Amino acid sequence: xxxxxxxxxxxxxxxxxxxxxxxxxxxxxxxxxxxxxxxxxxxxxxxxxxxxxxxxxxxxxxxxxxxxxxxxxxxxxxxxxxxxxxxxxxxxxxxxxxxxxxxxxxxxxxxxxxxxxxxxxxxxxxxxxxxxxxxxxxxxxxxxxxxxxxxxxxxxxxxxxxxxxxxxxxxxxxxxxxxxxxxxxxxxxxxxxxxxxxxxxxxxxxxxxxxxxxxxxxxxxxxxxxxxxxxxxxxxxxxxxxxxxxxxxxxxxxxxxxxxxxxxxxxxxxxxxxxxxxxxxxxxxxxx
Amino acid sequence: xxxxxxxxxxxxxxxxxxxxxxxxxxxxxxxxxxxxxxxxxxxxxxxxxxxxxxxxxxxxxxxxxxxxxxxxxxxxxxxxxxxxxxxxxxxxxxxxxxxxxxxxxxxxxxxxxxxxxxxxxxxxxxxxxxxxxxxxxxxxxxxxxxxxxxxxxxxxxxxxxxxxxxxxxxxxxxxxxxxxxxxxxxxxxxxxxxxxxxxxxxxxxxxxxxxxxxxxxxxxxxxxxxxxxxxxxxxxxxxxxxxxxxxxxxxxxxxxxxxxxxxxxxxxxxxxxxxxxxxxxxxxxxxxxxxxxxxxxxxxxxxxxxxxxxxxxxxxxxxxx
Numbered sequence: 001x002x003x004x005x006x007x008x009x010x011x012x013x014x015x016x017x018x019x020x021x022x023x024x025x026x027x028x029x030x031x032x033x034x035x036x037x038x039x040x041x042x043x044x045x046x047x048x049x050x051x052x053x054x055x056x057x058x059x060x061x062x063x064x065x066x067x068x069x070x071x072x073x074x075x076x077x078x079x080x081x082x083x084x085x086x087x088x089x090x091x092x093x094x095x096x097x098x099x100x101x102x103x104x105x106x107x108x109x110x111x112x113x114x115x116x117x118x119x120x121x122x123x124x125x126x127x128x129x130x131x132x133x134x135x136x137x138x139x140x141x142x143x144x145x146x147x148x149x150x151x152x153x154x155x156x157x158x159x160x161x162x163x164x165x166x167x168x169x170x171x172x173x174x175x176x177x178x179x180x181x182x183x184x185x186x187x188x189x190x191x192x193x194x195x196x197x198x199x200x201x202x203x204x205x206x207x208x209x210x211x212x213x214x215x216x217x218x219x220x221x222x223x224x225x226x227x228x229x230x231x232x233x234x235x236x237x238x239x240x241x242x243x244x245x246x247x248x249x250x251x252x253x254x255x256x257x258x259x260x261x262x263x264x265x266x267x268x269x270x271x272x273x274x275x276x277x278x279x280x281x282x283x284x285x286x287x288x
Numbered sequence: 289x290x291x292x293x294x295x296x297x298x299x300x301x302x303x304x305x306x307x308x309x310x311x312x313x314x315x316x317x318x319x320x321x322x323x324x325x326x327x328x329x330x331x332x333x334x335x336x337x338x339x340x341x342x343x344x345x346x347x348x349x350x351x352x353x354x355x356x357x358x359x360x361x362x363x364x365x366x367x368x369x370x371x372x373x374x375x376x377x378x379x380x381x382x383x384x385x386x387x388x389x390x391x392x393x394x395x396x397x398x399x400x401x402x403x404x405x406x407x408x409x410x411x412x413x414x415x416x417x418x419x420x421x422x423x424x425x426x427x428x429x430x431x432x433x434x435x436x437x438x439x440x441x442x443x444x445x446x447x448x449x450x451x452x453x454x455x456x457x458x459x460x461x462x463x464x465x466x467x468x469x470x471x472x473x474x475x476x477x478x479x480x481x482x483x484x485x486x487x488x489x490x491x492x493x494x495x496x497x498x499x500x501x502x503x504x505x506x507x508x509x510x511x512x513x514x515x516x517x518x519x520x521x522x523x524x525x526x527x528x529x530x531x532x533x534x535x536x537x538x539x540x541x542x543x544x545x546x547x548x549x550x551x552x553x554x555x556x557x558x559x560x561x562x563x564x565x566x567x568x569x570x571x572x573x574x575x576x577x578x579x580x581x582x583x584x585x586x587x588x589x590x591x592x593x594x595x596x597x598x599x600x601x602x603x604x605x606x607x608x609x
Binding site: 013016017019020023024026027028029030031033034037046047048051053092093095096098099100102103104105106108111114115118120121122123124125126127128129130131132133135136149151152153154159184188209212213215216219220223234235236238239242243244252255256258259262263266267270271274278 | 321322422428441475476535543577
């Protein structure tokens with residue numbers, strides 16, 4: 001009987017693993033496809049003479065070819081946006097969250113609801129007037145529209161998460177610092193900030209991911225004019241270079257090599273911080 | 289006791305509620321409040337204003353009331369939107385069709401995947417990461433990748449179909465199949481909602497399931513009477529974000545279609561794409577603002593309906609949302 005039960009258990013486990021692996025292959029497919037295509041020869045990658053999944057020769061030099069002048073410029077621009085936001089967003093959102101979590105001022109709750117309500121306001125709705133606003137200040141076609149709003153906003157969800165976290169910290173900590181004569185800013189930087197590290201890590205990594213991949217706002221605010229080409233980010237530059245035909249004639253192998261290079265940083269970050277990220281997603285999801 | 293009282297008293301003088309103190313606290317939130325004012329509230333108000341101008345290219349700071357002696361201010365754009373422009377209803381229809389199919393389908397499928405993920409076997413964490421991984425691929429690369437995969441003549445997709453003995457498809461090059469193809473790509477991003485389901489499943493107490501088992505409830509009853517009702521907050525969240533996401537579909541179409549724009553016969557003309565095209569291809573900012581306001585009203589109405597009818601959402605014993 002026990003032997004029978006054990007056999008059933010092993011069978012059940014094997015079936016589960018089999019299903020898990022099949023689905024796993026399915027979800028890994030985009031990555032494998034991209035990688036194989038990226039090392040194919042030029043003709044093979046366009047399906048000449050046959051369409052292939054596995055490369056017959058391995059052309060790793062494709063990766064070196066990707067790093068041309070354009071790519072380096074796109075990369076520089078993305079890096080500027082990413083770094084500015086990685087510093088600005090956590091700072092802006094945590095400072096604001098601290099005010100909402102610990103402060104007392106008239107209309108605090110109204111202001112907080114006001115900030116939170118922007119979650120429900122999709123970018124597609126405000127894009128056009130915000131574009132005109134930036135145009136008035138001659139900022140379209142530069143990186144500024146991708147940075148300035150985030151410095152002022154920090155994202156309602158980030159603020160919400162950081163506020164929840166700060167509220168859960170014991171108030172005695174602040175009060176002890178007050179007795180020591182510390183002002184609010186000092187309390188924020190020396191007491192609160194070190195304690196909200198998990199949230200800050202989440203915000204930083206998340207900011208990196210969203211700035212790195214951001215296509216929509218780069219498309220709208222930077223666009224593709226003679227002068228704005230200087231400031232196109234990776235996501236946007238690749239779009240105009242590879243997807244709008246007639247601008248250049250690039251084989252899929254180089255496109256996919258670019259893809260692999262662009263995926264690697266996010267994939268590595270995700271693998272390192274997957275716990276925080278997934279927990280963050282869950283938190284924003286359940287409580288949002 | 290005394291020390292604490294003293295600390296409270298002292299604390300009150302600094303953390304107290306004098307006007308200066310209040311201003312000090314408000315200053316912490318000021319940058320963000322300004323941000324909301326400048327980048328959310330002002331755009332909403334001004335775009336309502338812009339939406340009444342027939343011709344406005346956005347090159348001047350403010351639109352003109354008269355152009356060559358003709359009145360430029362009125363309800364032209366709204367009239368056009370509701371009666372003259374077939375693309376508005378076409379794009380709304382495409383967006384609605386997409387939402388109605390993709391949102392529920394991915395809810396159900398991701399729930400099934402989460403159930404699988406919830407099984408207790410070794411090394412499940414690795415699978416969880418793998419299943420989520422496609423979600424992180426940047427939009428541009430995502431588009432490039434599937435555009436190549438679904439290429440009619442030189443893509444792998446048709447190769448697989450013919451290897452299986454199935455007829456080849458026109459995929460993104462025919463109006464009949466473009467939307468279905470575009471929908472199917474969402475299968476690879478099920479990981480995003482799977483993660484949320486999974487956390488909800490983990491919150492269902494084991495005792496509850498065991499108690500139901502003892503009472504003779506079958507697996508089916510347990511699923512529909514306990515597990516699913518307890519997961520309703522996630523269901524609700526996924527539903528709302530799913531609909532809002534569908535209404536915003538822009539980058540994923542553009543990067544997939546490249547210079548085919550909105551696909552053959554505009555078969556992938558999503559509403560957000562219609563707004564983008566109006567504003568940045570036709571430079572008709574007034575009309576684009578009217579469309580954006582329409583989108584805003586739709587999203588507001590849908591959200592309101594969702595919250596009004598959300599009695600079925602279970603928020604624990606406290607019953608507060």
